[in-house]
Amino acid sequence: MDSLKLKNLEPFGVGGRRECYVHPENASRCVKVLRTDDRRTVRLSAKRRWVPLRWRRKYDNNADEARELHRVHLRIGDVMAAHLPLCHGFEETDLGPGLVLDLVRDHDGRISRSIRELASTGVDPGRLEPAYKEFSEFLLSHRILTRNLHDHNLVAKDLGNDRWRLVLIDGVGDPAWLPLARWIPSLGRRKVAKRLARAWPRIVSFAKSGGVTDELREKSSWDQGFLRHRGE
Numbered sequence: 001m002d003s004l005k006l007k008n009l010e011p012f013g014v015g016g017r018r019e020c021y022v023h024p025e026n027a028s029r030c031v032k033v034l035r036t037d038d039r040r041t042v043r044l045s046a047k048r049r050w051v052p053l054r055w056r057r058k059y060d061n062n063a064d065e066a067r068e069l070h071r072v073h074l075r076i077g078d079v080m081a082a083h084l085p086l087c088h089g090f091e092e093t094d095l096g097p098g099l100v101l102d103l104v105r106d107h108d109g110r111i112s113r114s115i116r117e118l119a120s121t122g123v124d125p126g127r128l129e130p131a132y133k134e135f136s137e138f139l140l141s142h143r144i145l146t147r148n149l150h151d152h153n154l155v156a157k158d159l160g161n162d163r164w165r166l167v168l169i170d171g172v173g174d175p176a177w178l179p180l181a182r183w184i185p186s187l188g189r190r191k192v193a194k195r196l197a198r199a200w201p202r203i204v205s206f207a208k209s210g211g212v213t214d215e216l217r218e219k220s221s222w223d224q225g226f227l228r229h230r231g232e
Contacts (some may be wrong), residue, residue: 152225
């Protein structure tokens with residue numbers, strides 16, 4: 001089977017380690033591929049000569065995300081699709097192995113924007129607070145462990161009539177070396193609650209500060225979370 005052709009397409013999103021494309025054969029899905037350019041984020045700097053070479057392996061975000069989403073799906077099933085993307089495995093592309101996931105789109109069909117982008121364009125986070133409460137209840141009730149919840153990884157799906165649904169598009173899983181929170185339910189719920197309690201005040205403070213300026217986007221990694229296009 002021929003590989004998916006992505007090289008001549010514009011990614012709709014670019015993160016520190018990955019690029020995201022609309023699946024060329026299914027507009028309801030996206031394809032994440034690992035970046036190979038020199039500006040990608042690396043986990044260990046080559047300047048750290050004291051780090052053994054065998055530990056300086058490339059971190060494969062795609063493999064990690066696929067594993068974590070698969071773990072959640074085995075436990076709670078398709079109900080996860082309300083606030084997490086369903087994973088459809090890997091497909092070969094002309095940019096390397098691509099992780100295929102559901103693509104979050106608004107009620108009008110355009111790709112949904114992150115909280116970072118919405119806040120930076122003047123959207124009051126108070127409009128998203130009911131959606132955040134629903135999202136929080138979901139994570140707590142299903143004990144979904146995550147890394148820190150960042151504004152650029154939380155996408156707000158516009159349902160119309162000022163109704164929203166939040167979807168976590170990256171950062172699922174417990175980063176702890178010894179994942180006790182995954183094994184002990186009480187610890188897991190406590191960890192989830194702590195992440196949620198810390199995230200919302202940060203989002204509100206970020207929005208009140210005016211979000212990300214054009215200068216920051218041009219000169220730093222704060223451009224992550226802004227769409228290059230909306231898949232129209």
